Amino acid sequence: MAHCALLLCGLLSAGMAHAEDGYDLWLRYHTLPAAQVDAYRAHATQLIAPSSSPTQQVTRQELQRGLDGLLGRTTPLADAVTSDGAIVVGTAASSPLIARLRLDTKNLGHDGYLIRSTKVDGHAVTIVVGNDDVGALYGAFRVLRLVQTMQPLDHVDVREAPKLQLRVLDHWDNLNGHVERGYAGNSLWNWQKLPDWLDPRYTDYARANASIGINGTVLNNVNAQAAILTPLYLEKVKALAGVLRPYGIRVYLSVKFSAPIEIGGLKTADPLDPQVQRWWREKADEIYQLVPDFGGFLVKANSEGQPGPQDYHRTHADGANMLADALAPHGGVVMWRAFVYSQDNTDDRAKQAYTEFKPLDGKFRANVLLQVKNGPIDFQPREPFNPLFGAMPKTPLMMEFQVTKEYLGFATHLVYLGPLFEEVLAADTMAQGKGSTVAKVIDGQLDHHALTGIAGVANIGADRDWSGSDFNQANWYAFGRLAWNPVASSRDIANDWARMTFTNDEAFVKPVVDMMMLSREAVVDYMTPLGLHHLMGHGHHYGPEPWDASGPRADWTPVYYHRADHDGIGFDRSSTGSNAVAQYAPAVAAQFNDASRTPDAFLLWFHHLPWTYRMPSGQSLWDALVQHYTRGVDDVAQMRATWARLDGHIDAQRYRKAATFLAVQQNEAQWWRDASIVYFQSLNGLPLPAGYQPPAHSLKYYQSLSFPYVPGYQ
């Protein structure tokens, strides 16, 4: 023992430097306080888990790793229950012991699980059961979560099945290692060293995803490079698929519509051209030879300069269906993005996706999902739900959220996205009357679709902490949890995450969860309050540039979106304006069409109003705007004060990092507030309401700032 301790000390002092660098995510498995350790050991006296399949093996390994870490001792493996407190894991097929129990697992589906305290051979045990190995794996992670968050194990009865079928992370990773809109370093994928070198980090990535039920990964950027479909790269894709497979994760690829020309040597990529169709069929066959459980293709076509079927006067359906036909024999799907808008189209950008896709409802093959961003523009701090949700009942719509914070302060701002996701999922489309929530649209309930899915644009890179900050990990975590259950509570999720990632210390968890829950409204307030949107720096989207009116296209400039002048501000999308409101179900349209019935949060999204407009609060619009901007800064100051009080509750390394980032966030929130106010004042000439601090600098100063080499942009 003494010698062992010695050795440990040695390893430790060497390891200290990176002991708390955030690498372990929410799978930290540090030993629980002594009191809890004793309690839980009584519920983990034996581990009975099969290990004949790769998934069974990683399930057993994870339970051993987790329990050994959390309980500070080795959990003995056993083949039969010989004492109270055994944990029995598996499926009826893999475990005769479980088969004997004849459990009702019908409604668990393929990847659901059942965790129950019961008796086996007279002994009290905890059983963890799925219909398939992956269900048991998910159940095992759930058991570990129960212990990590210190939930009792005496009378467990958990029955869970995911509400969505495809729970996917989209990596916007280029083959040269650059991550578009990535703020956590280079791509996780080391294409040069693949397929030979399988970085252990790939396995930890798979563990983290499996722990929250993510079952798909799109490896490359939607602005795709054709080379990913060449044999050189497909061998590398195969290698990654092999690492992810035991964890129930399928790989998908983003494909470039012009690939048949670029790497196929064809003259055209016309989806109705037989040679093109043949090329894609053979390419699909080639991929499935290498990756039998390949998930399918993600496609960004005729959007922001990407090639697509319209280059040949074909429809999006023509393009999607051609790829769907190539994948169908192998069970693959096409995730076709609805994020399209054209610079030749002078109509309100917010309307264009609906205009293009609504008429195509019912024209897609059965294995096509239409991937729709949560809002009509582009991942803003707040947008109303995308009008396509509820508008295409014959087409499976897949949600696309952004987990990386392209428009929300990059890596350093503490913005917990749980409430944003929750707000969108809970939004009522009224498509089939009250209660037609976005969640019910995407989970197939509303229109009876079996094929369902959700995608999150990953915030993961090679940075040691995976996501560029420890708090950004919460957004990865929350996305996975909401992908599993779109009606889960973002607050509950934050609570679990904080406990698993930092500590169960109540004095820490409560204020931190409150801070996280406050953070999203804060960023809306200091960046784009009252329905304003897209006021970020040109191209790189870092910092405020509400004054920007530069090219190459109007709908990439802030002035296009806020339409502010001497008299008023806001984008008139009512019936007197672009009439984007008409794209929503009548009840919703009627509400958004009427400024007095439009929630403050969306006011300037739908209406152009005079600065003197009376808000429900009785304030003028201008005074309310200034108040919101200021409140955003004050909220960050409060978050910072909260964190300052928590020094000592967690390790110094992660504490200091978050403290530093909160200081950055406060400075940048102030910058946003001041630059925006001084600019709008330059238009309306109005004074600040009494008691509000004037902007720190002149408009000229804010306009003079420039930021070359901002990350994530190219």
Added chain:
Amino acid sequence: MAHCALLLCGLLSAGMAHAEDGYDLWLRYHTLPAAQVDAYRAHATQLIAPSSSPTQQVTRQELQRGLDGLLGRTTPLADAVTSDGAIVVGTAASSPLIARLRLDTKNLGHDGYLIRSTKVDGHAVTIVVGNDDVGALYGAFRVLRLVQTMQPLDHVDVREAPKLQLRVLDHWDNLNGHVERGYAGNSLWNWQKLPDWLDPRYTDYARANASIGINGTVLNNVNAQAAILTPLYLEKVKALAGVLRPYGIRVYLSVKFSAPIEIGGLKTADPLDPQVQRWWREKADEIYQLVPDFGGFLVKANSEGQPGPQDYHRTHADGANMLADALAPHGGVVMWRAFVYSQDNTDDRAKQAYTEFKPLDGKFRANVLLQVKNGPIDFQPREPFNPLFGAMPKTPLMMEFQVTKEYLGFATHLVYLGPLFEEVLAADTMAQGKGSTVAKVIDGQLDHHALTGIAGVANIGADRDWSGSDFNQANWYAFGRLAWNPVASSRDIANDWARMTFTNDEAFVKPVVDMMMLSREAVVDYMTPLGLHHLMGHGHHYGPEPWDASGPRADWTPVYYHRADHDGIGFDRSSTGSNAVAQYAPAVAAQFNDASRTPDAFLLWFHHLPWTYRMPSGQSLWDALVQHYTRGVDDVAQMRATWARLDGHIDAQRYRKAATFLAVQQNEAQWWRDASIVYFQSLNGLPLPAGYQPPAHSLKYYQSLSFPYVPGYQ
């Protein structure tokens, strides 16, 4: 104790995943075997070290961290020697105790050190003394090395001072995070999060460098971006300088000669223009306001498209001296690169640097160093020494080595560069008769220069293992050790490195050091034997392309360098050819001018010979060439076999990684050998010598391979 152990187990099981990921470099500090621990504890009963300056603080911290780790217990701090076995660290100025000893430290200079077993107040102690804090810091690292490599501490008497003044790492890091010729991920510098967030990794970077005596860092790429000189970035530079300063490391910047135009708003960058001179003076003043100990500028001018003084019909001296005048008042230096060649100049590329710079000898300011690459072309597996060494007695010449393996297999090939560095440093220029080695040129002995230096192009990135493989760390280490002492033995350095990085287990160290020492000749053989050079893939330099004759310029194509045809091969640089030999001292020139006296290693560098040429061995040149190519592959097979025998001697994680990379290296060595032989055969139509395996594929096959998105290239 039991509780402590419990806690440790918890931390450990969580830490396991990255316990042996290579992050700790050669500063691993894992607890020594029990036997040694007891012996060394007797020599570390107390630690007496001042802590009033930042450098003193990090010195003390490092000794505590190292000794606590290596000896598995806390070393007590003390103010006075009260027992045998004390370690006393400091300077006469910082420690009255050391002052009392009146040691002879004159010849230690600013950063040398003395380590000696002696008596203080009747107690046996080990003293670690420097004239300045940084000398004591270097001494402290040396003490740790003694323990790490298990050298006795009973009768130590070490007196060391560096032979070179500026020991610098050049980072070819761009401000967008891309590292030119980098194979270890993104840049270590997170410019977006600087100056606020100081990644703890910056400190570990400083520790690693200080441990081998590196005292300078050029933060950005020689293909410089002017933005690094804007206030936005200088604030970030200041923050990094603050982290490195306590470790005796100064920061330098690469500057773009056209910066006065790009960011200064001037119409010209003419070095003789008073406005331009003033702009640089004021820029230097601005930098020193922020970084009082700023090191100076590194400049790549009029080379590979970079702007420079010749754009204004001025000389390199005019350009360097203007910058030198701006830095001189602050004690800064200019490191002006001699790596120049022009596409308008049809003369042998190998001659151009000499032709341009030799006439400028004596025309540079006193604070200018001319930074000369080791060879006349560009970091090839083997080149003869650069003829500028010894040819410019009035100018301090600074060596530029490449630590990153641009032309030597990138991250995966195991190539220990110690022997390459050693070979160049030991080369005899004969400039002042026998013994005028390159080492004596750069350390100032030969021409009596006080200002001396050496630079290494770093192989460091954000990858967890810093250098893209654990064995690449040895090249960073060896560069530092040879920068400190250019006549040190690369084998001894490999021995220290292997012990500190892996284990002192003799059964491991001996074969690994043999393998490392073999590795450089292996890569020469399988890539470019007998003096061949620059046969790598166009632009990215990955893999063989000896057939490449594509644009944009001849001197970037392999055919320019090997000149092979039906009858023979090699670049005639003798008096019958480009006469590059004439740039060497007469004795050397005479030798290289005569094929029969030219070492095999340089034969085809200096001579174009018929395939049937008789080698000293009696073989034909062609047979010898095939033999060398084949031997290179066989050597890698042997390295791989050696490593296979060592499984179990070290941790599985690092073992498996090196084993995987060696397999990659063997495949790629075979590829190099086969592609080169099949190509040369297509020219000379000669059969392989008896018993040699034919190439695996056709020339067409090798020519068909293409590699988009190769790392490190843009």
